[in-house]
Amino acid sequence: MSQSRLTRRVLLQSALLGGAGLLLASCGSTAQAPAPAANAGQPSSNAATTSLTTASSAATSSAAAASAANVAGKQATITWWMASRGDDLLAFETSPKVYMQSHPGVTIQFSGDIAGVGGTPKIQSAIAAGSPPDLVQTSDYPGASGLYYTGAIPPIDDLIKASKDFDITTLEPATTAACKSFDGKQWGLPDQLYVTSDLFYNTKLLQDKGLDPTKPPTTLEELEKTAAMFDVRNGDQLVQVGFHPSQTLSPQIYPFVFGGKFWDADKQKVTPNDAGVIAGLQWLVAYYQKYGVDNLRRIQGGYGQYESAQNALLAGKVAFTGFWDAMVAYRNRYAPNVPIDMAWFPYAAAHPEAKGAGTIGFNPTFIPKGTKQRDLAWDILKFNETDTDTVLQTSILLANTPQSVAAIQSPAASKADPLLKKCWDYAARGKMNIFPPPIPANAQYAQEWKTQTDLIVGGKATVQEGMQKIIDVVQPQVDKALKG
Amino acid sequence: MFFIAPWVIGFVAFTAGPMAASLYYSFTDFNVLQPPIWVGASNYMHLVTDDEYFFQALNNTLYMVVVGIPATQVFAFITALLLNVKVKGIPAYRTLYFLPAIMPEVPITLIWAWIFNPQLGPVNAAISALGLVPPLWLSGPTWAKPTLILLGIWQVGTTTAIYLAGLQGVPQEMYEAAMIDGAGPLARLRQITIPLTSPVIAFNTIVGIIFFFQYFTQAYVASSTQGGQVGGVENSLLFYAVYLYQNAFQYLKMGYASAMSWLLFLIVMAVTLLSLYGSSRWVYYEVRQR
Numbered sequence: 075m076s077q078s079r080l081t082r083r084v085l086l087q088s089a090l091l092g093g094a095g096l097l098l099a100s101c102g103s104t105a106q107a108p109a110p111a112a113n114a115g116q117p118s119s120n121a122a123t124t125s126l127t128t129a130s131s132a133a134t135s136s137a138a139a140a141s142a143a144n145v146a147g148k149q150a151t152i153t154w155w156m157a158s159r160g161d162d163l164l165a166f167e168t169s170p171k172v173y174m175q176s177h178p179g180v181t182i183q184f185s186g187d188i189a190g191v192g193g194t195p196k197i198q199s200a201i202a203a204g205s206p207p208d209l210v211q212t213s214d215y216p217g218a219s220g221l222y223y224t225g226a227i228p229p230i231d232d233l234i235k236a237s238k239d240f241d242i243t244t245l246e247p248a249t250t251a252a253c254k255s256f257d258g259k260q261w262g263l264p265d266q267l268y269v270t271s272d273l274f275y276n277t278k279l280l281q282d283k284g285l286d287p288t289k290p291p292t293t294l295e296e297l298e299k300t301a302a303m304f305d306v307r308n309g310d311q312l313v314q315v316g317f318h319p320s321q322t323l324s325p326q327i328y329p330f331v332f333g334g335k336f337w338d339a340d341k342q343k344v345t346p347n348d349a350g351v352i353a354g355l356q357w358l359v360a361y362y363q364k365y366g367v368d369n370l371r372r373i374q375g376g377y378g379q380y381e382s383a384q385n386a387l388l389a390g391k392v393a394f395t396g397f398w399d400a401m402v403a404y405r406n407r408y409a410p411n412v413p414i415d416m417a418w419f420p421y422a423a424a425h426p427e428a429k430g431a432g433t434i435g436f437n438p439t440f441i442p443k444g445t446k447q448r449d450l451a452w453d454i455l456k457f458n459e460t461d462t463d464t465v466l467q468t469s470i471l472l473a474n475t476p477q478s479v480a481a482i483q484s485p486a487a488s489k490a491d492p493l494l495k496k497c498w499d500y501a502a503r504g505k506m507n508i509f510p511p512p513i514p515a516n517a518q519y520a521q522e523w524k525t526q527t528d529l530i531v532g533g534k535a536t537v538q539e540g541m542q543k544i545i546d547v548v549q550p551q552v553d554k555a556l557k558g
Numbered sequence: 559m560f561f562i563a564p565w566v567i568g569f570v571a572f573t574a575g576p577m578a579a580s581l582y583y584s585f586t587d588f589n590v591l592q593p594p595i596w597v598g599a600s601n602y603m604h605l606v607t608d609d610e611y612f613f614q615a616l617n618n619t620l621y622m623v624v625v626g627i628p629a630t631q632v633f634a635f636i637t638a639l640l641l642n643v644k645v646k647g648i649p650a651y652r653t654l655y656f657l658p659a660i661m662p663e664v665p666i667t668l669i670w671a672w673i674f675n676p677q678l679g680p681v682n683a684a685i686s687a688l689g690l691v692p693p694l695w696l697s698g699p700t701w702a703k704p705t706l707i708l709l710g711i712w713q714v715g716t717t718t719a720i721y722l723a724g725l726q727g728v729p730q731e732m733y734e735a736a737m738i739d740g741a742g743p744l745a746r747l748r749q750i751t752i753p754l755t756s757p758v759i760a761f762n763t764i765v766g767i768i769f770f771f772q773y774f775t776q777a778y779v780a781s782s783t784q785g786g787q788v789g790g791v792e793n794s795l796l797f798y799a800v801y802l803y804q805n806a807f808q809y810l811k812m813g814y815a816s817a818m819s820w821l822l823f824l825i826v827m828a829v830t831l832l833s834l835y836g837s838s839r840w841v842y843y844e845v846r847q848r
Contacts, residue, residue: 195807202590220810224589313677368694371791375697375784376677443591518809524787532699532792 149179150450157193157213157437159186165471166211166266169464173457182454188212194221197442201226206442208451211265215252216510216517218438222261223514223555227440229259233452240456244479248506249436256342256513256556262440263459266468267475268398269501271327271419271432273297274387275394278413279304290394290417292429294331294357297394297420304393305365312369316393319361320370321377321386323396325527326433326509328354331421333428336519337511342556344511344519344548346526346541350425355530355537357422362531383408398435399497403473406491416496418504430504436477462486470494475501514555519548580816588813601817612818614793615801618703622770622797623829626707631762634714638721639751652722659715667779670709671696696780699794706776706795717762724758725751756841764833771826774799798822 156166163186170182185207188196194217200206201221212218221227234242242250242260249264277287283303291297297317304316319328329336334350337343345351362370377391378384381404387395388409395401396419405414421428439458441451459465465481468474470490475498476482482498490498510516510523526540535543584601586594605612641652658666673679674695682692693701732750741749752759777797781790788804789796802822806815 198590198807198810217808221591224591224810226591368698371694371697372676375675375694515809521788521804521808525789525793528787528792534792 150447151181151183152209152447152451152454153183153185153207154209154211154454155188155193155197155207156184156186156211157189159189162472165468168468168471169458169461170454172461172464173454180450180454194218197221198226201442201444204444206444208441208445208447209439209455210442211437211439213437215436215438215508216520218262218440219252219512220515220517221442222255222259222440226443227261228443229255229261230263230441230452231260233448234260237452237456240460244460245477246434246436246475246479246501246506248434248508249477252436252508252512253438253440254512256339262438263455264436264477265439265458266472267434267436267477267501268400269432269475269497269504269506270398270435271323271396272399272401272497272500273394273417273419274397274401274414275417276387276390276392276412277415279390279393287415290415291420292417293423294328294420295423298361301394312365312373314391315365315370315373317395318370318374318377318386318392319358320374320531321392321395322380322398324433324509325355325358325531326507326523327396327419327431328358330354330431330433330507331419331425331428332357333422333425333431336509337513342552344513344545344552346523346544347538350428351541352537353422355527355541358527359530359537363533367532380404381408385409387414388412399475399494400473402491402494402497405493414493416493416500418500428505430500432500432504432506433509434475434501434506466490469498513552515548515551518551519544522547580819583813584816584820586813588816589810590812591810594813597813601814602821604814605817605821611793611796611801615796615798618794618796619771619773619798621703622707622773623767625703626710626770627763627766629707630710630714630717630766631759633711634717634762635721635755635759637714637718638725639747641718641722642725652719655718656715658713659719661713663775664779666713667709667776668783670705670712671780671783674705674708696784696795697791699790699792702780702790702794706773706780709776717766720762721755721758724755728754753842757843760833760837760841764830767829767833768826771822771829772799773797774803778803 154170156163158166163184167182167184170184174180174182187193188210193212194214197206197210197212197217198221210218218227234240242263246264246267249267250260253262253264254260273290275287275290280287280290285300285303291300301316304314305312306314319325326336329348329351332350332354334348334352334354335345336348336351338345377386378389380386380397381400383389385401385404385408386392387397387401388405390412401414401416405412418430419432421431439455441448441455445451457464460478460480462478462481462484463486465476465478466484466486466489469476469481473491473494476487479502481487482502487495487498510519513519522544526535526544529535530537530540583594585596585598587597587601588594637655641648641655645651674681676682676692676694676697679695681695685692695701695705728751732754733746736746736750774797777790777795777800778788781788781795781800784791788808789800798818799822802815802818805811805818
């Protein structure tokens with residue numbers, strides 16, 4: 075058997091490899107991917123606290139009358155990828171189907187395979203391959219925002235400006251602003267909203283405890299005190315809490331009800347160390363410490379599927395829950411005999427200016443790069459956004475909130491379930507917030523926020539340490555994108 | 559050449575080509591949607607110097623390798639020993655033990671999450687009935703990985719089948735001779751069974767190492783049952799492949815993810831070579847090289 079030895083060949087090969095490695099290391103540069111240029115003159119939109127204002131102009135009327143000249147009479151097939159399946163997809167098809175009726179030459183093909191975070195890679199692949207759909211509606215807001223900052227979504231400001239029959243101010247402002255980049259470019263529009271901080275409660279449980287269900291808690295302190303009346307213990311073990319702060323609520327609601335902000339548009343800095351954010355998290359930590367982290371995690375793990383009769387509120391496992399508008403539909407469908415009501419999420423008593431603060435979700439809808447039917451796609455999107463009847467119909471079917479202000483204020487809105495109308499009222503008159511803010515790297519901001527709040531609640535990091543870690547991870551990426 | 563052309567074309571198109579492309583992209587800032595920008599080795603430098611989550615993911619993965627492999631291999635070996643006994647109905651037992659291995663991973667992980675539900679699951683109900691404090695399993699950081707290791711142990715059917723084949727290759731004369739010499743069952747296991755199945759043990763161990771280094775599906779699905787947070791509670795389920803996926807498809811940092819994948823390749827290659835080198839000391843090959 076030959077013995078291995080250091081031959082000239084081996085030495086030369088090693089030297090070649092080492093030299094190649096050194097060459098590559100020395101080629102390292104700070105070159106960055108191109109990002110949309112910052113528009114210094116335009117005030118950046120801060121998608122924090124806003125309020126819905128009365129529509130100053132009426133929404134567009136039926137598409138038959140409002141069709142733009144360059145799409146009238148067109149024979150075309152539009153593909154629309156949607157973030158829903160089954161009955162929800164059928165509900166979202168309401169508006170496009172009416173459009174097709176008034177435009178006989180236009181066929182809109184729907185596909186519902188991009189639900190959730192897993193859908194964004196599919197969209198990304200289709201755009202990269204040069205075969206994108208003509209319209210995309212996704213439920214992954216940070217993912218869609220990320221696609222814009224990678225150049226996959228051209229802005230639609232030119233289309234909006236050219237459309238005399240479209241007034242963007244008739245749409246809900248917080249979610250519309252979320253579809254705008256930090257430098258003011260509108261890349262998408264919200265399609266169907268859902269307030270995620272509605273405070274639903276079981277009125278019978280309150281009555282049984284001698285409480286007045288028409289007077290739910292209005293401050294966090296009242297909520298904590300009232301909810302404690304519904305805690306259940308089995309000997310020493312806590313088996314049920316009246317309100318679980320993380321059951322379906324995302325932790326960012328707490329900073330918002332303390333008046334916190336996550337982004338300073340003027341300084342272009344992420345601000346998870348804002349005083350309100352810190353205070354909100356400290357309240358959350360105190361709540362977890364009061365009941366025990368393990369106890370709350372164990373109880374949370376035992377909550378049933380939310381879209382079923384095992385929903386914690388419907389099954390009587392909690393008296394109060396922060397949930398989104400669809401609770402109305404779930405109650406009607408799975409537990410029609412459970413009496414529930416809804417209130418605005420309580421604010422921190424020391425921050426009355428945060429009264430009405432809430433969080434709202436939405437489905438960003440955009441025209442991706444590479445579509446060959448941009449004008450037609452825009453015409454369909456415009457109609458989908460603002461046709462009052464179909465927007466309302468879709469919202470009622472889905473138990474969502476309409477993205478159109480005119481739809482919420484129209485007489486036809488009275489057809490909605492009264493409980494759903496309360497959610498719409500909260501969206502309209504409350505101070506809705508979006509998280510993460512519409513900045514580059516917001517997907518990482520959202521993920522880092524989840525990770526750090528988890529560690530903070532679990533006692534593995536202090537609030538200050540966690541928030542500093544978010545700044546350390548996210549701010550450099552924001553700075554990199556801002557430099558362009 | 560003509561006859562192997564289909565394989566060569568497939569290999570180049572689906573293996574070598576993408577590998578070469580990912581190697582190139584690992585030296586670039588690339589988000590798939592815009593042309594890659596050459597950044598040299600800065601992705602690699604950032605990974606090993608600045609990225610805390612890289613080390614956390616690697617740590618979590620190494621936990622699975624160090625704890626999961628012995629646990630699954632020992633259980634599979636013991637199961638194979640039991641299934642190698644000639645009793646009535648042994649084909650049925652072998653089928654039952656193999657079934658979990660062919661079940662789809664996603665629904666099985668979801669079912670596992672419910673079985674180990676800290677509040678409602680039957681496992682904790684049984685533990686509570688014994689008067690013990692049940693753990694949080696996937697709902698807490700301490701027991702999240704062990705829960706997945708238990709799932710891996712339940713699904714060792716394929717490994718067991720390989721061990722069974724190895725056991726059936728051990729000559730019976732060896733056992734007979736040993737019994738004549740007065741060797742008991744444990745002695746026969748130590749001196750005959752294990753040495754003669756050591757090549758199979760080495761093979762399964764190396765395959766297991768590669769599997770656990772690329773651990774993804776069960777971790778990703780299990781995380782989804784805990785509030786949808788990728789990485790699980792307190793990042794306890796943030797494994798290397800999960801973090802790689804996050805960088806590639808959530809943060810759209812394909813260049814960075816490519817660098818991660820090549821680093822993983824080098825790590826797995828190094829560990830595999832080390833295992834192969836080390837195996838010459840304890841693996842018995844009947845046919846020895848001259």
